[in-house]
Amino acid sequence: MARALPITHLQALLDRLGADGRTVVGPVARDGAVVLEPVRIVDELAQGWRDEQAPGRYRLVPGEPRVFGALLGPQSPKTWLYPAKLTLFRAERDGASFRTTSPDRPPRLALLGLRACDLAAIRLQDRVLLGSGVEDPAYASRRREVLLVAVQCHRSAETCFCASMDTGPEVSSGYDLRLTEVIDERGHRLVVEAGSEAGRAIAADLPLVDVPHDDDAASRQAAEARAGQSKSLRTEGLRERLLDALRGPHWDEVATRCLGCAGCTMVCPTCFCTAVADVTDATGAAERVRRWDSCFHTEFTHVHGGPTRAELAARYRQWLTHKLATWHDQFGTSGCVGCGRCTTWCPAGIDLVAEAERAATAERRTE
Numbered sequence: 001m002a003r004a005l006p007i008t009h010l011q012a013l014l015d016r017l018g019a020d021g022r023t024v025v026g027p028v029a030r031d032g033a034v035v036l037e038p039v040r041i042v043d044e045l046a047q048g049w050r051d052e053q054a055p056g057r058y059r060l061v062p063g064e065p066r067v068f069g070a071l072l073g074p075q076s077p078k079t080w081l082y083p084a085k086l087t088l089f090r091a092e093r094d095g096a097s098f099r100t101t102s103p104d105r106p107p108r109l110a111l112l113g114l115r116a117c118d119l120a121a122i123r124l125q126d127r128v129l130l131g132s133g134v135e136d137p138a139y140a141s142r143r144r145e146v147l148l149v150a151v152q153c154h155r156s157a158e159t160c161f162c163a164s165m166d167t168g169p170e171v172s173s174g175y176d177l178r179l180t181e182v183i184d185e186r187g188h189r190l191v192v193e194a195g196s197e198a199g200r201a202i203a204a205d206l207p208l209v210d211v212p213h214d215d216d217a218a219s220r221q222a223a224e225a226r227a228g229q230s231k232s233l234r235t236e237g238l239r240e241r242l243l244d245a246l247r248g249p250h251w252d253e254v255a256t257r258c259l260g261c262a263g264c265t266m267v268c269p270t271c272f273c274t275a276v277a278d279v280t281d282a283t284g285a286a287e288r289v290r291r292w293d294s295c296f297h298t299e300f301t302h303v304h305g306g307p308t309r310a311e312l313a314a315r316y317r318q319w320l321t322h323k324l325a326t327w328h329d330q331f332g333t334s335g336c337v338g339c340g341r342c343t344t345w346c347p348a349g350i351d352l353v354a355e356a357e358r359a360a361t362a363e364r365r366t367e
């Protein structure tokens with residue numbers, strides 16, 4: 001039988017997640033967008049907001065009765081599990097030598113409000129950062145400790161296409177807790193289901209009530225979200241079609257619209273490229289810092305003599321074909337989970353799904 005947390009007891013969930021010194025990170029409305037930030041009390045959550053998304057457009061609209069009514073903002077679990085800027089170590093002068101110190105222990109996290117595509121993105125990052133032979137220690141330490149609390153989507157944004165990527169909208173695996181927010185004549189509640197031992201232990205401590213009629217709440221809402229999802233990527237043979245189009249005319253055309261700002265790679269929950277720099281100050285101390293980098297940056301491929309992808313058309317082609325085609329060769333899967341962030345947050349409104357289709361069907365150059 002389904003068990004639910006009356007919404008008036010939501011604080012009990014935040015308190016339980018934050019027990020044992022965990023930092024609870026959840027959806028917070030800030031500067032016109034929903035971002036993932038530490039939350040201690042219910043009022044800090046982005047309740048009452050709904051997001052409207054379209055290529056190059058994101059708006060928060062008030063009046064939403066749900067606590068988790070906004071689907072996706074520009075941030076994803078990557079922001080917390082694989083931070084944009086990370087000090088790898090610090091070195092200080094010690095007489096004629098140096099003393100190195102490791103960064104502080106990362107916070108133990110509970111990520112609240114993740115969607116099916118977020119969990120799929122974590123699975124992909126696991127494959128890259130834990131499973132490809134060399135483990136990334138900074139990611140591994142955060143990932144090992146994290147609690148994942150997902151919320152079932154009840155609708156889709158205009159930019160979502162997770163159904164065609166087989167990554168959503170139903171939250172089906174990879175969570176410690178799955179929440180389905182239900183509002184009906186019986187009240188406002190969160191149906192709570194555990195997906196791990198840690199999740200079961202948390203659920204056992206919550207003031208849950210029996211709700212026999214909510215057994216299929218998650219699948220019912222997933223079906224509604226799927227039915228409302230208008231965008232889809234034609235994935236059959238896409239790798240071959242894109243690799244066949246490497247010399248096609250489309251890349252020059254899209255480069256006339258693309259600004260090369262790298263925003264799409266920053267918001268993408270699966271992009272993982274970084275650069276490392278040593279930063280020194282005048283006191284004899286230095287830090288080795290890792291920060292997100294992007295295939296859209298000219299310097300990203302700088303070798304002797306200059307960058308290997310000097311033209312914006314080549315950099316856009318690299319982004320799209322790596323994500324949707326050559327990830328399959330590297331990691332055995334597409335690099336895209338269909339979240340639509342790259343499309344929503346592109347200042348030029350460039351739509352990944354439309355561009356993939358155009359690139360793959362454009363007539364090839366004849367030379």
Ligand code: SF4
Nearest residue numbers: 268336337339340342
């Ligand atoms: S490529 Fe775009 S739609 Fe796909 S996972 Fe990245 S941000 Fe989401």
Ligand code: SF4
Nearest residue numbers: 258259261262264346
């Ligand atoms: S596709 Fe859009 S977000 Fe990505 S680099 Fe070009 S303009 Fe920026």
